[in-house]
Amino acid sequence: MLFQVRMDVHLPHDLDPEARTELLAREKAYSQDLQRAGKWPHIWRIAGEYANISIFDVDSNDELHTLLSGLPLFPHMSIHVTPLATHPSDINA
Amino acid sequence: MLFQVRMDVHLPHDLDPEARTELLAREKAYSQDLQRAGKWPHIWRIAGEYANISIFDVDSNDELHTLLSGLPLFPHMSIHVTPLATHPSDINA
Amino acid sequence: MLFQVRMDVHLPHDLDPEARTELLAREKAYSQDLQRAGKWPHIWRIAGEYANISIFDVDSNDELHTLLSGLPLFPHMSIHVTPLATHPSDINA
Amino acid sequence: MLFQVRMDVHLPHDLDPEARTELLAREKAYSQDLQRAGKWPHIWRIAGEYANISIFDVDSNDELHTLLSGLPLFPHMSIHVTPLATHPSDINA
Amino acid sequence: MLFQVRMDVHLPHDLDPEARTELLAREKAYSQDLQRAGKWPHIWRIAGEYANISIFDVDSNDELHTLLSGLPLFPHMSIHVTPLATHPSDINA
Amino acid sequence: MLFQVRMDVHLPHDLDPEARTELLAREKAYSQDLQRAGKWPHIWRIAGEYANISIFDVDSNDELHTLLSGLPLFPHMSIHVTPLATHPSDINA
Amino acid sequence: MLFQVRMDVHLPHDLDPEARTELLAREKAYSQDLQRAGKWPHIWRIAGEYANISIFDVDSNDELHTLLSGLPLFPHMSIHVTPLATHPSDINA
Amino acid sequence: MLFQVRMDVHLPHDLDPEARTELLAREKAYSQDLQRAGKWPHIWRIAGEYANISIFDVDSNDELHTLLSGLPLFPHMSIHVTPLATHPSDINA
Amino acid sequence: MLFQVRMDVHLPHDLDPEARTELLAREKAYSQDLQRAGKWPHIWRIAGEYANISIFDVDSNDELHTLLSGLPLFPHMSIHVTPLATHPSDINA
Amino acid sequence: MLFQVRMDVHLPHDLDPEARTELLAREKAYSQDLQRAGKWPHIWRIAGEYANISIFDVDSNDELHTLLSGLPLFPHMSIHVTPLATHPSDINA
Numbered sequence: 001m002l003f004q005v006r007m008d009v010h011l012p013h014d015l016d017p018e019a020r021t022e023l024l025a026r027e028k029a030y031s032q033d034l035q036r037a038g039k040w041p042h043i044w045r046i047a048g049e050y051a052n053i054s055i056f057d058v059d060s061n062d063e064l065h066t067l068l069s070g071l072p073l074f075p076h077m078s079i080h081v082t083p084l085a086t087h088p089s090d091i092n093a
Numbered sequence: 094m095l096f097q098v099r100m101d102v103h104l105p106h107d108l109d110p111e112a113r114t115e116l117l118a119r120e121k122a123y124s125q126d127l128q129r130a131g132k133w134p135h136i137w138r139i140a141g142e143y144a145n146i147s148i149f150d151v152d153s154n155d156e157l158h159t160l161l162s163g164l165p166l167f168p169h170m171s172i173h174v175t176p177l178a179t180h181p182s183d184i185n186a
Numbered sequence: 187m188l189f190q191v192r193m194d195v196h197l198p199h200d201l202d203p204e205a206r207t208e209l210l211a212r213e214k215a216y217s218q219d220l221q222r223a224g225k226w227p228h229i230w231r232i233a234g235e236y237a238n239i240s241i242f243d244v245d246s247n248d249e250l251h252t253l254l255s256g257l258p259l260f261p262h263m264s265i266h267v268t269p270l271a272t273h274p275s276d277i278n279a
Numbered sequence: 280m281l282f283q284v285r286m287d288v289h290l291p292h293d294l295d296p297e298a299r300t301e302l303l304a305r306e307k308a309y310s311q312d313l314q315r316a317g318k319w320p321h322i323w324r325i326a327g328e329y330a331n332i333s334i335f336d337v338d339s340n341d342e343l344h345t346l347l348s349g350l351p352l353f354p355h356m357s358i359h360v361t362p363l364a365t366h367p368s369d370i371n372a
Numbered sequence: 373m374l375f376q377v378r379m380d381v382h383l384p385h386d387l388d389p390e391a392r393t394e395l396l397a398r399e400k401a402y403s404q405d406l407q408r409a410g411k412w413p414h415i416w417r418i419a420g421e422y423a424n425i426s427i428f429d430v431d432s433n434d435e436l437h438t439l440l441s442g443l444p445l446f447p448h449m450s451i452h453v454t455p456l457a458t459h460p461s462d463i464n465a
Numbered sequence: 466m467l468f469q470v471r472m473d474v475h476l477p478h479d480l481d482p483e484a485r486t487e488l489l490a491r492e493k494a495y496s497q498d499l500q501r502a503g504k505w506p507h508i509w510r511i512a513g514e515y516a517n518i519s520i521f522d523v524d525s526n527d528e529l530h531t532l533l534s535g536l537p538l539f540p541h542m543s544i545h546v547t548p549l550a551t552h553p554s555d556i557n558a
Numbered sequence: 559m560l561f562q563v564r565m566d567v568h569l570p571h572d573l574d575p576e577a578r579t580e581l582l583a584r585e586k587a588y589s590q591d592l593q594r595a596g597k598w599p600h601i602w603r604i605a606g607e608y609a610n611i612s613i614f615d616v617d618s619n620d621e622l623h624t625l626l627s628g629l630p631l632f633p634h635m636s637i638h639v640t641p642l643a644t645h646p647s648d649i650n651a
Numbered sequence: 652m653l654f655q656v657r658m659d660v661h662l663p664h665d666l667d668p669e670a671r672t673e674l675l676a677r678e679k680a681y682s683q684d685l686q687r688a689g690k691w692p693h694i695w696r697i698a699g700e701y702a703n704i705s706i707f708d709v710d711s712n713d714e715l716h717t718l719l720s721g722l723p724l725f726p727h728m729s730i731h732v733t734p735l736a737t738h739p740s741d742i743n744a
Numbered sequence: 745m746l747f748q749v750r751m752d753v754h755l756p757h758d759l760d761p762e763a764r765t766e767l768l769a770r771e772k773a774y775s776q777d778l779q780r781a782g783k784w785p786h787i788w789r790i791a792g793e794y795a796n797i798s799i800f801d802v803d804s805n806d807e808l809h810t811l812l813s814g815l816p817l818f819p820h821m822s823i824h825v826t827p828l829a830t831h832p833s834d835i836n837a
Numbered sequence: 838m839l840f841q842v843r844m845d846v847h848l849p850h851d852l853d854p855e856a857r858t859e860l861l862a863r864e865k866a867y868s869q870d871l872q873r874a875g876k877w878p879h880i881w882r883i884a885g886e887y888a889n890i891s892i893f894d895v896d897s898n899d900e901l902h903t904l905l906s907g908l909p910l911f912p913h914m915s916i917h918v919t920p921l922a923t924h925p926s927d928i929n930a
Contacts (some may be wrong), residue, residue: 001246001248002137002144002247002325003247003269004137005327006165006198008149010252011912012292013103013849013912013913014145015146019258027182028181028182030183031182032182034115035182035184035185036184039165040117043180044095044097044174044178044179044180044181044183045178045179045180045181045902046175046177046178046918047175047176047178047840047898047899047901047902047905047914047918048176048842048901048905048906048916048917048918049903049917049918050906050911050912051176052180053097055144056161060187060189060269061269061270061326062187062190062271062272063328064269064271064327065271065272065324065326065327068163068326068327069329072150072152073328074327075290075292076292079327079328080328081245081269081326081327081328082139082146082329083139083140083141083189083250083267084137084139084140084146084247084267085137085139085247085248085250085251085252086137086138086251086321087120087136087138087145088138089120089121089124089125089128089136090128090136090145091125091128092128092232094896094897094900094901096698096898096920098699104261104264105262105664106198136876138251139252139267140189140247140248140250140254140267140653141191141251141253141254141255141265141267142265142267143255143260143267153838154698154838154839154840154920154921154922155698155838155922155923157698157699157922158698158699158922158923159922161698161699162699162701165232167701168662168664168701168923169664172699172700173699173700174698174699174700174920176840176901176918176920177898178898178899178902178903179899179900179902188323190323190332194301197447199384199447199448203347213368214368216294217368218368218370220353221368221369221371222370223369228362228370229366229369230281230283230363230365230366230369231363231364231365231366231367231437232356232362232363232364233361233362233363233364233375233433233436233437233440233453234362234377234436234437234440234441234451234452234453235451235452235453236441236446238366239283239361247302253346255355265282268325268326268332269325269327270284270292270323270324270325270326270332271323271326272323272324273322273323274307274324275306275310275311275314275322275324276314276322277314277315278314280432280433280434281433282433282455284511284513291478320553338439339373340373340374340375340455340457341373341458342435342455343455343457343512343513344457344458344510344512344513345457347512347513348513348515353515354476354478354515355478358513358514358516359513360455360512360513360514362375362433362436362453362455363433363438364433364434364437364438365434374509376509376518378478383633385570385633385634393502400553400554403470403554404554404556407554407555407556407557408556414520415552415554415555416467416469416489416549416550416551416552416555417549417550417553417623418547418548418549418550418639419547419548419549419561419619419620419622419623419639420548420563420622420623420626420627420638420639421625421635421637421638421639422627422632424502424552425469425549427507427545442533448536452520454511455508455511455512456512456513457509457510457511457512457514458510458513458520459508459509459510459517460493460510461492461493461496461497461500461508462500462508462509463497463500464500466618466619466620467619468619468641468791470792477757478814484573525559525792526559526560526561526641526642526643527559527643527644527791529641529643529791529792530592530643530644530789530791530792533791534792534793534794540609540755540757540794541757544792544793545792545793546641546790546791546792546793548619548622548639548641550619550620550622550624551620551623556624560788562788562796562797565779571663571726571727585833586832586833588832590833590835593833593834593836594835600799601831601833601834602746602748602828602829602830602831602834603716603828603829603830603831604826604827604828604829604833605654605712605715605719605732605765605826605827605828606656606715606716606720606730606731606732606827607721607730607731607732608720608725608726609796610831611748611826613786613829618835625725639789639798640791640797641790641792642788642790642791643788643789643790643791644787644788644789645770645787645789645796646772646789647772647775647776647779647787648779648787649776649779650779651663651781652804652805652806653881654827655890663824677909678814678926679887679925679926682926683928686926686928686929687813687928692778694924694926694927695839695841695921695922695923695924695927696771696921696922696923696924696925697919697920697921697922698919698920698921698922699920702923704841704919704921705746706879711745712747712827712828712829713745713829713830714747715827716745716830718830730828730910732850732885733883733884733890734747734805734808734825734884734885735805735881735882735883735884735890736805736806736808736809736810736881736882736883736884737806737879737881737882738880738882738889739882740864740865740868740869740872740880741872741880742869742872742873742880743872749885757851805884806884807887808884808885809882809884812884812885813885813887815859819848819887820850823886824884824885825883825886826888827882832920834861834924
């Protein structure tokens, strides 16, 4: 079951540079683990913004929330979820 | 080069039913031709809305506009385009 | 799996009164069938508005879209879906 | 008398971790007391957001405000209330 | 129990003048009946707009919706309700 | 001459508790003086929000601004004013 | 007492050309009468839009509403009023 | 003196096809005359939308409004103007 | 050439009181110099808000930006500019 | 391939003056290098705002994001990108 997820990152200006580096490394590892597991099939940068548009493939809303709220950057992001359904014109559906 | 495209359809209430059927058939054929050509790799229905979120893969903004403005439903849709770039955490990039 | 769904109804002013009555009767029957089937556990009127806030209980986004797009009033409503997850403070969860 | 209440939580980044833990424990206890008392019959997490959609069942606007303004997290939330009425299609009404 | 209600009127341009006159007369009578009954204690015109801000005094959300949805102009208005509670600084409370 | 005034309070999180108590006491006294003087005939809490909807009765825009900008909480509030006129259906007008 | 008034004109596309000409002539005469009477001291076109920003000088909100609702174009405009007060830096105040 | 102008076109669905063709031809000729005269140095299509972003080079706000309100499509467009000034980093300024 | 300018002031809460007094005195002197020079013919307080609506009379967008960006309060304001043209009904035009 | 880019700058109030000067100097040098390279053909100040509207000329969305995210001011700006296509009325196209 697919969801489009938009994440906008707002890091505090006074974040310690080392803490920042470590935080972003954890975020990247967390994201790549989910990508490898097939849970996060697409992630794109929105050109010009510190934001991404992603597609998640999960079994339920609960699983989606667990994955998103576990993001190391979760406290520093605003996130909006759009549930996706099969489109009748999709040649792969 | 990828773009997210959101399309919201607003058909006039007084559209002739036959014209409506023919219009939607042309839209579907147009969309599936572009999907088969690799130009429109993803199309999803937004759950609960007469709208879709799509991913287009084109060589330029001009090509994107040509494809979108050629949609049979173009006069009846509001469309918003978001340019996408490679995300540094993308395991496939 | 639960979703909050808000529906705002916009009937055309020039709708034929008989067609209007028949349309609303079909909408009511459709809604009550889904309520009895457990798919639409809650429906509330928003006080002062021709709109409702509902809770749907479905197996997937696809099922949700099938149910909503089948509403007789679907062409005359704007609908917005919010996916719901279990809250950690919910005493029934 | 039912009200939909949406609460969005915005905790300050520099909140002391112990104060945070204690605050969230008080919030949970407060919420669960009201749930057990039948005043707060539903609470759902909005998938992907630090926010909830809840249903309150109270005797008056005054009671609703007393309950909400007493929430330990009240100073850190934006709250929006929507008054709900019986829907004519509700099979339980 | 008090509610603020804002009503914005949007009459169709092609409304028959006689039907318009009769509709507005019915609206005025309906409103004045509720004012006399103490259900609609305040009604003010928003300066420069075809809109009003009103205060309703009702026993429940259901009563409020019944009164508002019975307005002859209801199909031609957008209405927004704000539930009001006693303010701790109110010298009359 | 009447004005509807909406005030939303945004107190800084790090406000000293004693300063906060003293500030709110001054606000209450200031408000109640104006209520007793007939300048501020109505004040209601918006249910669930740290905000109020008030009615002011003043001789001019200048007097209104003087009263509002003198509020002890003025630097911590966003305020929006709506000028009110007599409604033709008002039975007391 | 001054008010800023913004008026946006939305004429129906199917308005009869003669009716349109006559309507605009009446609007102009009405406006110029009020300008000569000192009630409407400023009127400016918003560059690029079928809209104006005006300053009205009236004795009360009631007088303002009477003047604005009497505009021949009133049924075809959206109007927003902002009450103005003396600015402490104004060298003419 | 430069202005950015965004124009969104909303043609009525029931516009006669011949009238539409003639209208668009006049719009194009009008635009190209102004481009040749140096008054409209840039015009770009917004990808995916029936809209353009343009740069106008005029002597005054009055000249700008005269040019824009003379557009054959003016009654069918929403237009927003942004006044531009020299940027201190502009290497051509 | 006239422009309507809206300025909303957002002073930081922790601004040193002396620095605040000095800043506001400089702002007032700056504004009054421009008023005396005829560049800033009108300044009004928006009733109830720490904001003003002003009219500027300048030769170009560049001059307007120079004047506005030179305001001592510029770093603490959000500013929006609307270019004004002569209105065809203006009796003074 | 052209993109319109709007950048709004929000510098923290407590930024060290020397750091601020150095940051702005780096931003200016970075911008002028891209202008000289033909990547950033237009940059305009929005009159009255600490913001610019720019045109970028790049080969891809990826190149655009690389250029924008490399801006020294990137962490202090909100940026919005609009993809541009050739307009059919453009005399230079």
